[in-house]
Amino acid sequence: MSLLLARIARSLSHHWIRGLVGAFVVLIALGAVSQVGGEAVDDFSTPGTESQKAIDLFQEHTPALAGVEATIVFHTDEGKITDPEQKAAVQETLAKIKALPEKKIISDPFAEGGTISPDGKLAAADVRWTMDPSLVKAEDGRPVVEAVEAQDGKAGVEVSARGAMIDIGSEQELPVGELVGIGIAIILLWVLFRSKVAMLVTLLGALLGVFLGQMLLAALSKPLGLPSFAAFIATMLGLGAGIDYALLIVGRYREQVAKGDSPRDAAAKSAATSGASVVAAGLIVMLAIAGLLVIGIPFIGKLGVGAAIAVGGVVLSALTVLMALIGAFKKWLTPKNPESVKPSAAFERWGERVTARPWLSIGAGVLIMLIFAAPVTQLRLGQPDDGNQPEGKLQRVAYDRLSAAFGPGSNGTFIIAADTQGGAQAVQADLDKLQKAIAGTAGVAQAAPPTPSEDGEMATIFAIPKSAPQDEATSQLLERLREDTIPAATQGTPLAGKVFIGGAVPVFEDLSAKVASRLPVFILTVIGLSVLLLIMAFRSLWIPLVSALFNLLSVLAAYGVVVAVFQMGIGASLVGSDSDVPIVSFIPVMLFAILFGLSMDYNVFLLSRVHEAYNEGDRPRESVIHGMSRIGKVILFAGLIMAAVFLAFVTQPDVVGKMMGLGLGLAILIDVLFVRLVIAPAVVTLLGDKAWWLPGWLDRILPNVSLEGHLVEGLDKQLTSEHDAVDSTNGHGGAPERETTSSRQ
Template sequence: MSLLLARIARTLTTHWIRGLVGALVVLIALIGVSAAAGPAADDFSTPGTESQKALDLFTAHQKELAGAEATAVFYATKGRITDPENQAVVRAALDKVKALPLEKTVSDPFGEGARISEDGKLASADIRYTIDQADIKPENGRPLIEALDKDDGKNGVEISARGTMIDIGSEQELPVGELVGIGIAIILLWVLFRSKVAMLVTLLGALIGVIMGQMLLAALSKPLGLPSFAAFIATMLGLGAGIDYALLIVGRYREQVARGDSPRDAAAKSAATSGASVVAAGLIVMLAIAGLLVIGIPFIGKLGVGAAIAVGGVVLSALTVLMALIGAFKKWLTPKDPKMVEPSRAFERWGERITARPWLSIAGGVLIMLIFAFPVTQLRLGQPDDGNQPEGKLQRVAYDRLTAAFGAGSNGPFIIAVDTAGGAQAVQADLDKLQQAVAGTRGVGQAAPATPSQDGEMATIFAIPTSAPQDVATSELLDRLRDETIPQATQGTALADKVFVGGAVPTFEDLSDKVASRLPIFILTVIGLSVLLLIMAFRSLWIPLVSAAFNLLSVLAAYGVVVAVFQMGIGAGLVGSDSDVPIVSFIPVMLFAILFGLSMDYNVFLLSRVHEAYNEGDGPRESVIHGMARIGKVILFAGLIMAAVFLAFVTQPDVIGKMMGLGLGLAILIDVLFVRLVIAPAVVTLLGDKAWWLPGWLDRILPNVSLEGHLVEGLDKELTQEHDVPPPTNGHGGGTPERETTGTRD
């Protein structure tokens, strides 16, 4: 692989104009294909769950209960909502809604079954679409928002709204997170390189990779059925990983040029070494994220596929477009002062301290990680409700108004589907008994009488909890209904095993349960594939196993941080969130997949330089010290950049974006500062020569993936033959002169 990457790099840096033109052509083609493909429909199904069975009944017999929905809330700022002038404002707004495209039903807030608050100040109307939630596009919801978001109370009525149609149709926010992250990355790249051109090439190479990944994602969204949220994850991950990969390659290129290599040879060696590390690291990230497919939930699995595509895009860009950019700017990429790219004395001294007392370093690092991870014991999965939206936002106003008028549970009713195949009238007595049992259940505020569908094949009971959708009490109520109330009320009747509790809250509860049940298989799959790839890359058994163990610790620390902030409220105000917010069910698996992969990135970057020094003749401790001196600063800045990119997404108004940004950002910082720069060097030192040991039988059956490309015999032969220079040897089968093994830097 190293030889192939070296040849590609030499070709692209020599013929950089053709390379950039080719990249432009590919980008234009991707833009055209993505525009023609169109967006895919989101698939939120959770196969085999009770809420899915309820949804299937709705889809077959009462489509408006399975489709997108919204609730319009009208609050009288003057008088009562039933006053003639206020009614006129309400009806005018609903007339606009009824005139909008898409088939829908709109309830009459003043007719039969009207929902008017006891004080007469508020009325609400349910808007239910026959279009499936998976088929909603932002352009479907925006007209509804415009129809309901016009009156701020000046005409006597304040209008607000919430629901899936409102959420998806909300106006797109400016990409504040992306811009902040890029701004911080620019500053850090300048501090690292002290070169505007190096900073520009690194950033440009990464951004082109992100764009390529996004276009590839858009082109494949419809054929693969990728969810719309995949673009958000892909942008976050692509920016962080793309900058890191470009940074590693550009940094190695400048190092090789400063050593006296020609630009073409320096590019070849940087591709063969750092480029090979990027390929290995990128593959691990892609495998880890694509491993979400084993969860068995289409939405989560396809999120993983989308994120893997984005990472593939930035890896491909780093090996091709970035090399062409290096060729274009090679005159300005050479460091003015070679000392700028020499091994870091500070990290050399740090390596000496860490390796001098390895057990103490490991104990201290693990203790800090365990402190961060401790809150994970309080982890509670669920779905944050609109009470977490920013104050003043359309959905938050509607949530607060409904809560004040009808109780918090009115924002998340349970929709109980009853299969009455053969006719609802034949089982009316059983339906009445069921409704009474549900209404009398502790935690149920009210339960409406069973309403049969037009074809009589099913009936629906709306039950409103007394607690908010995200409260623990609501989850307990769901279990109570499913495990006690409904089985007891239907035992011995025609409705036995034909009653299913559905709705938004039960759907997310079922999603959480299914994720939890599949989590062990997912974790074993990701760890197994990652360890196997690392064994092939480093020809080591102990290094991959130890790396996997400490990566798990990094993931637990990330979970702990998210729980501490959002559930326990520690620093929640700093990120614009309330406390006691449940963790979105798919966040833990997404964090695990992404963090496990990205942690392996830094693991590969560090260990490849340590292994390189070891192969050059250093002893176990000296190789760690020299490896740290060569790559420690790069890993630190790469981690700071990626953390900044992720943490910038905390500015997102959506609490899910905040959870992802904070969890990923702080976890990367924790991993880099305590695992990569403290624990890992100490562990490698303790392992000694065994760190690079692999059983002979395993060595023979596994393919060899070299990450130290400049030690590959064929590479230096190719480079030296072009210049008619005999290839240097050092007794290790490579072409790099043997370093002094004095325990200090080169």
């Protein structure tokens, strides 16, 4: 692999114009394909769960209940909402929404049984679209949001709204997180390189990689059915990983040039060494994230596939487009001061201290990690509700108004579907008995009479909990209804085993349960594949196993940080969140997949340089010290940059984005500072020569993936032999370029 990467880099850095033109053509072609392919269809189904069975019944018999909904909330401080002027304003708003093209059902708040608050100050109308939720786009919801906002304040009536259609159609925020992350990355790259050109090439290479990943996602979204949220995850992950990969390769290129290699040879060697590390690290990240497929939930699995595609894009860009950029800027990438790219004396001293007392280093590092991880014992999965939206936002206003008027449970109604098959009238008495049992259950505020579908094959009961959607009491109520109330009320009747609870809360509760049940299989799959790839890369048994163990510590630390901030409220106000917010059910598996993969990135970067020094003849401890001096600064800055990119996403108004950004950002910092720069060097020192031991039988059956390209037998010889086969010009018609091949490492 190293020789192949070297040849590609040598060619692209030499013929850089062709390389950049080719990249431009590829991006245009992908853009064209994405336009033809169309957008993805979001699949939020959770096969085999009770809530999915309820949704299936709705889709078959009452499509509006399985579609997308919105609740439009009207409130007045002057008089009552039923006063003529206020009532006219309400009806005008609903008429505007009704006039929108999509087929919908709108309830009349002023009709008998309509939704008017006891004090007469508030009216609410439910709007249900019969369209398939997976087909809804932002352009479908945006006119609804605009209609609501345009009517707000008329005749003294405040108009707000919440629901899936409002979430979909809400105005998109400016990419503040991305811009802040890039700004911090620029500063840190400048501090590391002390070169505007090196900073520019690194950042440009990473951004082109992110763009390539987004184009690949756009082209593959329709065929693979990738969810729209995949683009957000892909941007976050692609930006962080892309900068790290470009940073590693550009840093190695400058190091090789400073040692006397020609630009073409330096590009080849940086690709054969750092490029090979990028391939291994990228593959591990892609395997870890794509491992989400084993969860068995289409939405989560396809999120993983989308993120893996994005990482593949930045890896491909780092090995191709970045090499062409290096060729284009080679005159300015050569360090003016060769001392600036020499091994770091500070990290050499740090390596000596960490390895002098390895057991102490390991103990201190593990203790700190366990402190961060401690809150994970309080982890509670659930779905944050609109009460966590920023104050003043459309959804938050509607949520607060409904909670004040009808109780917090009105924002999370249970929609109970009863399969009546032979006809609802035949089992009306059983349905009435069921409704009374539900209404009498502790924690239920009210339960509406059963409503049969038009075809009589299904009946629906709406039940409103007393507690808010995200409260643990609501989850407990759902369990009581499913385990006790409904089975007891339907026992011995035709409804037995045919009553299912749907709605937002049951869907997310079922999602959480399914994720938890598949988590062990997922973890074993990700760890197994990652360890296998590391064994092939390092020809070592102990290093991959120990790496996997400490990566688990990093993941637990991430969980602990997220729980501490969002559930326990420690520093929650600093990230614009409330306390006692349950952790979104798919966040733990996403964090595990991404963090396990990214932690292996830094693991590969560090150990490849340690192994390199060991193969050069260093004793185990000296190889760690020398490896730290060569790569420690790069790992530190790469970690700081990636953490900054992730933490910048805390500025997202959505609490899910905040959880992802905070969890990933702080976990990367913790991993780099305590695992990669303290624990890992100490462990390798303790293992000694055994660190690079592999049983003979395993060595023979596994392919050899070298990460030390300049040590591959014949690399320098190969570069020299290819010299005459390559055009001696500099790639753009200039003067011949002097070739020197140096193997001084």
